[in-house]
Amino acid sequence: MAFITEEQIQKYRQDGYLVLEGFLNPEECDALRERMAVIVERMDVPLHCRTEFSTEQEEQLKTQGSADYFMSSGDKVRFFFEKGVFDSQGNFLVPRERSVNKIGHALHAYEPVFKNVTHSPKVQEFSRKLDFKQPVVVQSMYIFKQPGIGGEVTPHQDATFLYTEPLGRVMGVWIALEDATEDNGCLWFIPGSHKTGITRRMVRAPEGTFPRTQFIGSERTYADEKFVTAPVKKGGLILIHGEVVHRSAMNSSNHSRHVYTFHIMESENTRWSAENWLQPTQELPFPSLYT
Template sequence: MALTSAQLAQWEEDGYLILPGFFSPSETTEMLERACTLLASFDPTTHPMTRFTTSADGDHVGDEYFLSSGDKIRFFLEPGAVTPATAEAPAKLNVPAERSVNKIGHALLIDPVFGKYTLSERVRDVAKSLGTHKSARVLQSMVICKQPRIGGQVPCHNDSTFLYTDPPSAVGCWIALEDCTPANGCLSFLPGSHKTARVSSRFVRAPGGGTTFEDVPSVQKNEEDWDNLPGWKEAPCTAGTMVLIHGSVMHRSPPNPSDKTRMIYTFHMIDGGEGFTYDEKNWLQPTPEMPFPKLF
């Protein structure tokens, strides 16, 4: 499925592109049911209670369970699902286990169901028609659950900050497994921001352990208050929609106060071809057992 000239023009103008019905109802249901099966298998008794945090003040997760997840399927918890440890008691869940998970990642494409759709000819054709990558590599594949009533906010960001290449090349493929609405935390975008937002910092492994942000040399910092600029647009979509997300476009999603999940599957592409560098500073690392697979 190659993109049309009108779709490519929209992509160039906005920095994101919504493709309704990209996956059929049966395909979408297969992915959703597989995600639910994985959630049902989650055993909190063997879990380090790693919470996934992306707060606007820069507090991000960075323990070994997180940092070594690049070739594994692991579970990261909603902060609101965990009662923190005290001197008298260990951390524990305060909701049912299957409702505690923020996301499942970061190598979900090793699962046969998600792998089948991630590396499909249909996705490959769309990626090729974008013309963004010489040699597309797939990384950071994950289900994000946005759990009812505790699904947290994802603050304003762009993806190349977190999946940095020199020069920047990240593109996100974001797939709605359920209807995503303003009520349950759909995406919002600042159209056209990919043209002006500079990738001036990157999310890296801190020298002493954990994660941090590091300035990108020779790139002027962004001074814009992106959250408060006019022009933000919500992007509600139905199950089966795929949204392409430019690595520099600013986007966000609010908390989910509703009683419905907002399950999505997402993976990212970077250029692994000549002239593009993905280095050892990045938080997410390939392994000898699982290098980032080529999409084409």
């Protein structure tokens, strides 16, 4: 039985996102969470790299050390933290497992349980049905959305940070490892907003300058009433077009909202911008989704 129908494909193309329940079973979700618990328990982050994460990159890249830590994370597994979890010396103020905002950006390459999900037959199936001929995996992240402190993600388009020519060649795959609800920070979308292009890009700054990135253009202002909520059950998946506007609120609940997410790009007749913060490396070229 096909995991995705033609009707659902058309809805994705119309809205710019699609909720697909039942991608993973509960045991598969728990296996990812259990492996992540081990990774967090073993994490060793230098004091100068204990970086609080914000989608506003100016906040994240405050110091040269944290900037380097972020900019060189595309082919590594690195840790980014919620605000207010360290004292002035960089010591944890909360249990370390409650401190992390996200881990990225190469879980798909170095962690077998995440790699298997990324390259699973279901992912390959819907990619083929969406006409991805030569898709590659460009990055992956595990997002925690910690209870009570999981930060707000402001309205944005992924193509702002993962720019291609032509546009429309990047898709996010967002897998809920716990129920994602309005209370704990599920995603919200503006349906159809992927058809209006982008007005802002984050690019690498000239070599030797600091901060290491800068924005070109500015984000549009979006009316709250345009956003539609997209709750999803544990094991469900959301496909996210690279240009659709989306956001999530702060998690003010007592329940976390763990997610594994990755981005794929159609590499056929596509140019990945050399100005993107994320670049393939000799150690880790963008791997093919279909192998």
